[in-house]
Amino acid sequence: MRLSRYFLPVLKETPSEAQIASHRLMLRAGMIKQASAGIYSWLPMGFKVLKKLEAIVHEEQIRAGHIPMLMPTLQSADLWRESGRYDAYGPEMLRIRDRHDRDMLYGPTNEEMITDIFRSHVGSYKDLPLTLYHIQWKFRDEVRPRFGVMRGREFYMKDGYNFDIDYDSAIHAYNRHMVSYLRTYERMGLKAIPMRADSGPIGGDDTHEFLVLADTGESEVFYDSAILDLTFGDRHVNYDDRAECAQIVKEWTTPYARTDETHDAALYDAIPEARRRSSRGIEVGQIFYFGTKYSEPMGATVVNDKGERVPVHMGSHGIGVSRLVGALIEANHDDRGIIWPEGVTPFHCGIVNLKQGDAEADAACKGIYKALSDKGLEPLYDDREERAGAKFATMDLIGLPWRITVGPRGLKTGVVELTSRRTGDSEEMSPEAAVARVA
Ligand SMILES: Nc1ncnc2c1ncn2[C@@H]1O[C@H](COS(=O)(=O)NC(=O)[C@@H](N)CS)[C@@H](O)[C@H]1O
Numbered sequence: 001m002r003l004s005r006y007f008l009p010v011l012k013e014t015p016s017e018a019q020i021a022s023h024r025l026m027l028r029a030g031m032i033k034q035a036s037a038g039i040y041s042w043l044p045m046g047f048k049v050l051k052k053l054e055a056i057v058h059e060e061q062i063r064a065g066h067i068p069m070l071m072p073t074l075q076s077a078d079l080w081r082e083s084g085r086y087d088a089y090g091p092e093m094l095r096i097r098d099r100h101d102r103d104m105l106y107g108p109t110n111e112e113m114i115t116d117i118f119r120s121h122v123g124s125y126k127d128l129p130l131t132l133y134h135i136q137w138k139f140r141d142e143v144r145p146r147f148g149v150m151r152g153r154e155f156y157m158k159d160g161y162n163f164d165i166d167y168d169s170a171i172h173a174y175n176r177h178m179v180s181y182l183r184t185y186e187r188m189g190l191k192a193i194p195m196r197a198d199s200g201p202i203g204g205d206d207t208h209e210f211l212v213l214a215d216t217g218e219s220e221v222f223y224d225s226a227i228l229d230l231t232f233g234d235r236h237v238n239y240d241d242r243a244e245c246a247q248i249v250k251e252w253t254t255p256y257a258r259t260d261e262t263h264d265a266a267l268y269d270a271i272p273e274a275r276r277r278s279s280r281g282i283e284v285g286q287i288f289y290f291g292t293k294y295s296e297p298m299g300a301t302v303v304n305d306k307g308e309r310v311p312v313h314m315g316s317h318g319i320g321v322s323r324l325v326g327a328l329i330e331a332n333h334d335d336r337g338i339i340w341p342e343g344v345t346p347f348h349c350g351i352v353n354l355k356q357g358d359a360e361a362d363a364a365c366k367g368i369y370k371a372l373s374d375k376g377l378e379p380l381y382d383d384r385e386e387r388a389g390a391k392f393a394t395m396d397l398i399g400l401p402w403r404i405t406v407g408p409r410g411l412k413t414g415v416v417e418l419t420s421r422r423t424g425d426s427e428e429m430s431p432e433a434a435v436a437r438v439a
Pocket residue numbers: 108109110111140142149150151152153155156157158159160202283284285286316317318319320321322323
């Protein structure tokens with residue numbers, strides 16, 4: 001992409017309403033614009049990152065055997081009356097009346113709707129196990145939306161729902177989700193720790209939250225530092241193998257790690273003092289087992305292998321896709337701006353032309369642009385008539401992992417400068433070598 005033809009409304013000033021780094025930087029880097037409290041327009045570069053995260057979430061859910069679909073944002077109140085949550089959900093629910101005076105709502109989550117879909121079409125244990133998911137906008141009328149997209153009112157969530165014949169099968173689904181989440185967050189360059197948590201309005205008795213450690217996190221967390229040594233890597237997992245998934249879950253849930261809601265001081269004190277940690281965390285996902293909480297009242301049943309009609313065992317599993325954009329910046333920034341991990345960066349490499357209009361420099365930039373594009377690496381070419389300092393500041397702010405700087409002087413000796421945003425190190429080398437290093 002050539003910057004002169006893109007739409008990247010970088011702000012010079014830090015907006016006063018932004019209290020944390022990710023909110024400040026998303027506004028300054030022209031990634032979002034507030035439409036109203038807790039509701040944002042996703043401008044091109046922010047939208048590009050959001051879509052990259054969504055693609056990773058889809059890949060890992062499909063790898064785990066979960067089936068993508070899409071449910072609407074607007075829901076009938078009738079379904080929520082059946083489950084008894086219409087009144088229980090409280091003021092966070094945005095309630096709407098349509099022109100025929102029907103009670104509707106902007107969905108904060110979709111347990112009722114997916115259970116209705118299931119009960120309309122599935123009747124035999126032979127159709128199980130089944131996990132359906134979608135990635136869809138949600139609305140929760142937060143009393144105090146804040147921290148930009150981290151606690152929005154309209155936000156993008158992957159929410160998946162498993163339907164199983166019994167408890168053991170549902171716990172395998174729970175474990176399958178935990179495994180898929182561990183791989184998902186690591187692919188994004190995030191360390192998100194699974195911690196026992198409280199189930200809140202979703203309900204159920206088994207639940208883990210996934211938290212990214214950050215001083216600005218809303219959750220207070222306590223954990224054994226041994227958990228920081230665990231990595232998922234690119235290990236192959238047979239998601240149908242109950243024992244294999246259970247083993248991975250055991251590995252990741254053995255070291256003590258809990259949010260303040262479930263913190264157990266006695267267990268915490270049993271950890272060797274040198275390994276006890278307390279911090280704050282950003283909740284980027286949560287998985288739940290809640291058995292027949294929805295299937296019982298809504299009559300989502302199947303005939304089992306003994307011919308008996310039984311309610312299915314369910315769980316729901318969410319990832320905060322829009323919150324993840326903020327969480328990634330909280331975990332990857334410095335005083336000059338964002339530092340995108342390579343797996344989620346909007347563009348792989350910035351190209352800065354020190355002398356726009358100089359035939360040799362322009363030609364070299366075009367050649368590098370083509371070579372990067374041919375390798376499937378998206379360059380952002382700053383071809384504006386701007387001073388070098390302004391171009392460098394923009395590149396540092398938007399946080400692309402690499403910057404190739406091209407100038408007439410360097411070209412005289414056949415070199416360009418390659419700079420790593422994360423380390424700040426710069427090295428002179430040929431344009432070909434620079435392209436090879438970025439790939
Ligand atoms: N106000 C919000 N703004 C941005 N992200 C949010 C907000 N509320 C929740 N999330 C994200 O959505 C994830 C799932 O939300 S949740 O309430 O924990 N779980 C559910 O809604 C279940 N139905 C899981 S499918 C959270 O872990 C968090 O990352």
